[in-house]
Amino acid sequence: MxxxxxxxxxxxxxxxxxxxxxxxxxxxxxxxxxxxxxxxxxxxxxxxxxxxxxxxxxxxxxxxxxxxxxxxxxxxxxxxxxxxxxxxxxxxxxxxxxxxxxxxxxxxxxxxxxxxxxxxxxxxxxxxxxxxxxxxxxxxxxxxxxxxxxxxxxxxxxxxxxxxxxxxxxxxxxxxxxxxxxxxxxxxxxxxxVGTGPLFTGYTMSVTVDDPEKLNPGFNLTPTGMYIRMATEGHFSMLDFDGGAFDRSQELTREHLQEVLRRLSGTDVTLTEVHLASSFTDRAMxxxxxxxxxxxxxxxxxxxxxxxxxxxxxxxxxxxxxxxxxxxxxxxxxxxxxxxxxxxxxxxxxxxxxxxxxxxxxxxxxxxxxxxxxxxxxxxxxxxxxxxxxxxxxxxGYWIRYDLGDEHPLVGRSAPDLCLEDGTRLGELMQDGRGVLLDFAGSLQEQASRWDLTYVAGPARDDLGLAAVLIRPDGVVAWTGDPATLDAAAARWFGKDHG
CATH class of the missing domain: 3.50.50.60 (FAD/NAD(P)-binding domain)
Known part of the structure; x- marks a missing residue:
């Protein structure tokens, strides 16, 4: 460097x-x-x-x-x-x-x-x-x-x-x-x-079809691949298992797209006009x-x-x-x-x-x-x-949970949209991009000031059995539980003690 x-x-x-x-x-x-x-x-x-x-x-x-x-x-x-x-x-x-x-x-x-x-x-x-x-x-x-x-x-x-x-x-x-x-x-x-190469060439296209009644709506798995007829008229996707050979290698002509759609659908459907078309693959890198x-x-x-x-x-x-x-x-x-x-x-x-x-x-x-x-x-x-x-x-995305070294099942997950008794929701409290400390028992104001957190005290309509919750700016729960461990959790994510 x-x-x-x-x-x-x-x-x-x-x-x-x-x-x-x-x-x-x-x-x-x-x-x-x-x-x-x-x-x-x-x-x-x-x-x-x-x-x-x-x-x-x-x-x-x-x-x-x-x-x-x-x-x-x-x-x-x-x-x-x-x-x-x-x-x-x-x-x-x-x-x-x-x-x-x-x-x-x-x-x-x-x-x-x-x-x-x-x-x-x-x-x-x-x-x-x-x-x-x-x-x-x-x-x-x-x-x-x-x-x-x-x-x-x-x-x-x-x-x-x-x-x-x-x-x-x-x-x-x-x-x-x-x-x-x-x-x-x-x-x-x-x-x-790094990763794995493609198994298919995929196509997305906006076309005019002469006989659309020959094609089933939605996802259609077939013996040769899959075609998807979207809700918007003339909008289709196709997956052709050719090892990705056609992706961006040749012009997407009406004749080629029609041939692929006929083969995948098992019909003699006719494309009369191609408005837009592009290809993609399942390359995973x-x-x-x-x-x-x-x-x-x-x-x-x-x-x-x-x-x-x-x-x-x-x-x-x-x-x-x-x-x-x-x-x-x-x-x-x-x-x-x-x-x-x-x-x-x-x-x-x-x-x-x-x-x-x-x-x-x-x-x-x-x-x-x-x-x-x-x-x-x-x-x-x-x-x-x-x-x-x-x-x-x-x-x-409910499956995502970061390993933050805390066994509580909520820590590391996206915070639920907790709602206080006055109707204020957690989502509304996070619009300034700061960390939030929800204190349902009302005993942690001094610690919240020390770490420059948005602090809200008071009961919730459903506190999920929690006494307090610390939420990172990205909405992930960073701590809940013993007040004696709050400072250590806050220091890990917010760094500077403002006390």
Whole structure:
């Protein structure tokens, strides 16, 4: 690493330069801006809008974990109009490898710390809508966004990193690559990217079909692969198990797409026009670390996999929430020793698990008698209470629990939306991005002041049998239980004693 500082080169130095203005980069920018950091976001695309980001092709499902994160920052309401007037949403359902779950099998008792909340368990939105909300918030927080500037160079110094984008150089004390599966930052910084190759070429397309009645709606597993007929007319996805041979290697002609759809569906369906089409694979790769010096990665820059199960966007948003407050504390010199390293120790295992989750689905969808047999076994398991509940826990993010060295089953999990007697909810208390201490017995105000926490005392409508709860800025429970151990837990996450 060069010993000179970037300041000697005369560059304006930001606290953090983020490469990538997708949802992950923008949410991270919001978190850092909320904490008072100077932030620049560099985006290679000149415009934020495109048909691939708008509905229907840009439609994505937000999991319960992502929805809670947005709710805690006051970012959910623009995506869900009249949130306070909503009726409780239908129970979350989903699929595993195209095999649909029966909501009646869900065991609510398996989630003992889940409390009623005004938020849904699943929200469909487009990338364009989500990015618009996040970009508007980022701008209000003073975040700068430079569009149309692809990154071509990166040099680390002792105190900063210089990023070359277009004809300009930008310096940040830290740089975070949120620039997707073909991340320039990942390659320029020398991250090792390892994993497994593809088994299929996938297609997403908007087409005109002459005889759509020949194609069944929804997920359709067939002897040769799978096709999905979406609710929007002419919107299809296909999985063709060719080892990924066709991905980005040839032009996606009408003739080719029609041939694949006919083979997968077993029909003689006719495509008369192709409006938009792209390909993808189930390649599953992850960087061996999420940090090299002053460069970090989040989202698809750190991990890629097939879109089965809708985990990519949600995993990336989880990365941004976990990293944001930790990086901000590091920038301000307030982080306890090792805080930034916990980003990788907590999020890398989550990414690895998601890769395996998608690999498993691909494997049971492969054509052939072996996969057919396994698929039949899994279908039987999914028809059970335990099977449905297990898959739902994966789809919602309820399964995630960081190892914080505390045996209490709530510590390390996303905090339930605790509601005080006056109607104030935990989600409302977290909009400033600070740690929160809920004290149902009212005896810990002095300790809360010592650690500069948002402190709220008083009984809750349902305290889950707890006396007090310490919640990190990312919404994760850091402590509950013996008041004598509160200071040690707070010191681990908040570092500086303000007493």
């Amino acid at each position: 060069p010993q000179a500082t970037s300041r000697e080169k005369g560059n304006l130095v930001y606290d953090v330069v983020i490469v990538g203005a997708g949802p992950v980069g923008l949410l991270l920018a919001c978190e850092l801006g909320l904490a008072g950091c100077s932030v620049l976001v560099i985006e290679r695309d000149p415009e934020g809008s495109s048909p691939w980001r708008a509905q229907p092709l840009g439609l994505r499902g937000l999991s319960a974990a992502s929805i809670q994160a947005l709710y805690r920052r006051g970012l959910l309401e623009p995506l869900v109009k009249d949130l306070d007037d909503r009726q409780p949403p239908p129970r979350m359902v989903g699929h595993f490898a195209g095999m649909m779950l029966d909501a009646a099998n869900l065991d609510e008792a398996a989630f003992p710390f889940r409390l009623p909340t005004p938020t849904p368990d699943l929200l469909m939105t487009s990338l364009e809508e989500l990015e618009s909300v996040l970009a508007e918030r980022a701008a209000k927080l003073g975040v700068e966004i430079e569009r149309g500037t692809p990154v071509s160079g990166l040099t680390q110094y002792d105190d900063s990193v210089v990023v070359r984008a277009g004809e300009q150089e930008y310096a940040g004390r830290w740089v975070v690559g949120c620039d997707g599966g073909r991340s320039a930052v990942r390659g320029l910084a020398g991250f090792e990217f 992850q960087t061996t670390t999420y940090r090299r010096g002053r460069v970090l990665l989040a989202g698809d820059a750190a991990h890629i996999h097939s879109p089965l199960g809708g985990q990519g966007l949600n995993t990336g948003l989880g990365d941004a929430m976990n990293l944001g407050w930790k990086l901000a504390a590091t920038v301000h010199g307030e982080a306890p020793d090792g805080l930034l390293d916990t980003y990788a120790t907590e999020r890398h295992p989550v990414g690895a698990s998601v890769l395996d989750w998608t690999r498993a689905q691909v494997d049971v969808m492969r054509p052939g008698p072996q996969a057919d047999a396994v698929r039949g076994l899994i279908r039987d398991l999914l028809d059970t209470r335990d099977g449905t509940t297990y898959v739902v826990s994966k789809l919602t």
